[in-house]
């Protein structure tokens with residue numbers, strides 16, 4: 001089982017604020033049967049230059065690795081970012097640095113307003129010009145802003161993957177999420193956990209809802225897709 005979206009790295013964004021909390025989150029994930037976790041701290045291009053972000057991320061990761069080196073029951077960690085869309089991102093030359101460890105997979109957070117042709121064009125460039133596998137973060141959180149359904153449909157006709165937050169299977173977005181899966185889209189699951197209190201690891205709970213609706217086979221399909229995306233690039 002893979003958690004494709006988390007804010008477990010300590011002290012880098014609005015997620016875990018301490019090494020103790022990060023360890024508790026990882027133990028909780030492992031206890032739920034998760035063996036691979038994507039660490040995806042927020043990256044806002046307007047706020048932090050890439051080098052500063054990379055430096056903070058490397059320090060946070062080292063801190064976490066040092067603190068967990070004697071633990072056996074910790075998931076394997078993949079380090080990337082939750083990259084918030086910025087204008088002309090499709091022409092940016094920093095995108096591969098933001099992909100998950102030794103892969104060409106990038107978690108992209110889209111704007112929380114009506115998407116435009118320009119945004120579509122950028123996403124297309126990320127996929128085709130940069131040869132990056134795009135995973136759109138928590139797709140269920142944008143739908144209410146998309147009045148132009150043709151743009152929404154165009155995005156999901158591209159070769160990209162949709163990540164759904166498992167917490168959304170437990171709230172009013174459940175109906176949308178199940179409908180999206182039923183429509184045949186390839187999805188990945190993430191807890192988007194930030195802390196143990198109000199945004200805790202809940203991948204197992206979302207999976208229960210999916211299993212109840214579509215059967216174990218669907219979960220298997222999701223897991224296989226996740227494993228395929230985490231295969232490391234050759235020569236890295």
Ligand SMILES: [Fe+2]
Nearest residue numbers: 005007082192
């Ligand atoms: Fe997130």
